[in-house]
Amino acid sequence: MLFMSQGPAPLDAAPPMTRDEVTNYVEGLAALLMEVARSGGAEAADAARAVLPRSVATSAFYARPGIAVERLGTMVEWALIQEVPVPVSDLAFQLQRVRDGLGRLESDTGTEIRKTVEDIESLIERLDSGSFPVRLKRLAGDWSLEDYKYEVDEHGHNLERGTRKLRDLAREVVENPEELTNELLSWLCSPEAEKGDVFFWQLGKLDREQRWLATVERLGSRDEGAIIFGAYLGGFADHDRALVEDQLDELAEAQRVADRAILWATSQLGGSCRGIERIEKLLVEGRLEPALIGRTLTGRWTEPLEAGAFLRLLCLLAGPGLKNAIVAVRVAVSWEHMGKPLEGELADFVWRCLETARSDSHTDDYELDRLAAVLAHRDPAKGFRLLEALLTRADEVGWEPISDHHENQLWGALREADCERAIRLVVSLAVAEGSRIIGISQALQGTLGQQTNHDLLVSLTTEDERQAEIIANSITAAEAGFWPLAVEILAQYPENQVV
Secondary structure (H helix, E strand, O other): OOOOOOOOOOOOOOOOOOHHHHHHHHHHHHHHHHHHHOOOOHHHHHHHHHHHHHHHHHHHHHOOHHHHHHHHHHHHHHHHHOOOOOOHHHHHHHHHHHHHHHHOOHHHHOHHHHHHHHHHHHHHHHHHOOOHHHHHHHHOOOOOHHHHOEEEOOOOOEEEHHHHHHHHHHHHHHHOHHHOOHHHHHHHOOOOOOOHHHHHHHHHHHOOOOOOHHHHHHHHOOHHHHHHHHHHHHHHOOOOHHHHHHHHHHHHHHOOOOHHHHHHHHHHHOOOHHHHHHHHHHHHOOOOOHHHHHHHHOHHHHOOOOHHHHHHHHHHHHOHHHOOHHHHHHHHHHHHHOOOOOOHHHHHHHHHHHHHOOOOOHHHHHHHHHHHHHHHHHOHHHHHHHHHHHHHOOOOOOOOOOOOOOOOHHHHHHHHHOHHHHHHHHHHHHOOOOOOOOOHHHHHOOOOOOOOOHHHHHHHHHHOHHHHHHHHHHOOOOOOOHHHHHHHHHHHOOOOOOO
């Protein structure tokens, strides 16, 4: 970062620079950043504060640790008296980072580093014992590895440490509501409060009388408050789910909160018929896009649903004419991942969605192919119909069931079920008039079973010269049976340059 090559060689000689010069340069940058963080220019100051804790902490390893710790101490003081709004959670993490990094050097560098590490421990203790706003911003900010460590709560249940600490803060709010000011409520809705939803889940769980409901509804009237609104009601639903369902139906009808807030709260309760009815209302009235609903409700939300209710949800998401079939497929993928059954009418609907769906990404390509393969193992006949439909439909959008850059799981499943039928189908479609299959020869390489299916492949080349061209370009010398097959094809079409 101190030197950029200017010569023709990529690594020409660096200019002479002493250790003291590097130290002064690094410390000067950190001092300049602190000065900007305290300045009146809002945009520059905000940008400086966002990177200040990490930058100063990093200087401890490239310059004098003592100076870096002094500056970290200044930031701790800013946080405690709320003079400069530095990100408290990141500040706490960077203090731990410097403590751990210098601690590994302690045995080699003696008492000076030991004293520095002790100073950092004192700064961490000051943050941890700060006022409620400081502790809230410390614990509800960035996620850290410490948050995931398990503890045993008073009921003998395992609880993540970060969740336990936020539960303790929520209990303080229930006992002293004035602690949670409007400024803190706004901060909890900001991107900096990564664990704001965890705090509000615990608050909802502890607020048995729903004293905070009106405030949470006010926050939920804006999209940025949707997540904490849903988290609060999700926590309260642990005590009275039916009441929360009633409240969400009422709020959805009255439109007193944002539609995203209704959706997020519904997602926190787990799947239910009432939840599906609420989603239907939002869809029918055009208040939310199916893709957003699909992303929000995928995964464990659908686990409690019976097959009939899940089919109803997929139908709603797919929409008229299955125009959003890919959304339904994505949700069906998560259902199948959980080991839930795809049978009867539900399976039939998913087959239709697989035929109609239009992929938006490589992930979609993979999941469409994988889900189709799963179903084809159970019902090969429908798998063959799907393959034929995908290879012959007029439009060129959708997903490719056979491609040289995909795993081709559906194709593999059908070859397992009936290898001759699978190969005949694909080769005959590849040479059909108006075929849109591109690159089929590359995709088929290594999949034809050249030795095992020798007679079949020779038969196909005999039937049609164009089929011979496809097969000739699909076989490979890397697989057994290449030369006998190649010789027979060449003998049939010695003048064909493609062969």
